[in-house]
Amino acid sequence: MTEKLIDIRKNLSKKLKKERFEHTIGVMYTAASLAMCYGEDIEKALTAGLLHDCGKFCPAKEQIRLCEKYAISLSESELAMPALIHAKLGAYLAENKYKIKDREILDAITWHTTGRPAMTMLEKILYIADYIEPNRKIIPGLEEIRGIVFQDIDRAIYLSAKRTVRYLEDGGKSVDPMTVSTCEYYKKEE
Ligand code: FE
Ligand code: FE
Numbered sequence: 001m002t003e004k005l006i007d008i009r010k011n012l013s014k015k016l017k018k019e020r021f022e023h024t025i026g027v028m029y030t031a032a033s034l035a036m037c038y039g040e041d042i043e044k045a046l047t048a049g050l051l052h053d054c055g056k057f058c059p060a061k062e063q064i065r066l067c068e069k070y071a072i073s074l075s076e077s078e079l080a081m082p083a084l085i086h087a088k089l090g091a092y093l094a095e096n097k098y099k100i101k102d103r104e105i106l107d108a109i110t111w112h113t114t115g116r117p118a119m120t121m122l123e124k125i126l127y128i129a130d131y132i133e134p135n136r137k138i139i140p141g142l143e144e145i146r147g148i149v150f151q152d153i154d155r156a157i158y159l160s161a162k163r164t165v166r167y168l169e170d171g172g173k174s175v176d177p178m179t180v181s182t183c184e185y186y187k188k189e190e
Helices: 003-015 018-038 042-051 060-069 076-080 082-096 103-110 121-132 142-148 153-170 177-188
Strands: none
Touching: 003 018, 003 042, 018 042, 018 121, 042 082, 042 103, 042 121, 060 082, 076 082, 082 103, 103 121, 121 142, 121 153, 142 153, 153 177
């Protein structure tokens, strides 16, 4: 790991809650393993994993306030579902506070919560690493996804997006249209 990543890791260990930080490290190394499997740049995967939830250093209300301050535009559905906001805020902080200039890494952070159709390999890796990292508590379907992700990442994405849509619907929560698009796109790729 580079000096820069070690410094960012130290900073995040102070800024994030203990469980959030452990999740972050889990995502970082899971993303690196997937990068090894799929021929993606390992350093980029580590960086994206390490910073993916950096926007979660403060509560949702504060995240919204910071988005206003930094002129980050939020969609209707993001304002209705504050759990999504940390992705855009995180990409902004990754670029401007942690000085990550690589567009691919910043895009992967931006889309890690909802996914999107036609993702780059790095985007796919971060999206699914967030879902399967070892600290995640077991939910129905997770073991199946973990079992196939190193053979068929597109199918793993489809199954996790489908699961997310169902989970939100069952809980009577609204679903971001982009999550639905991700699910539909990767279903076609089956
Ligand atoms: Fe996240
Ligand atoms: Fe996460």
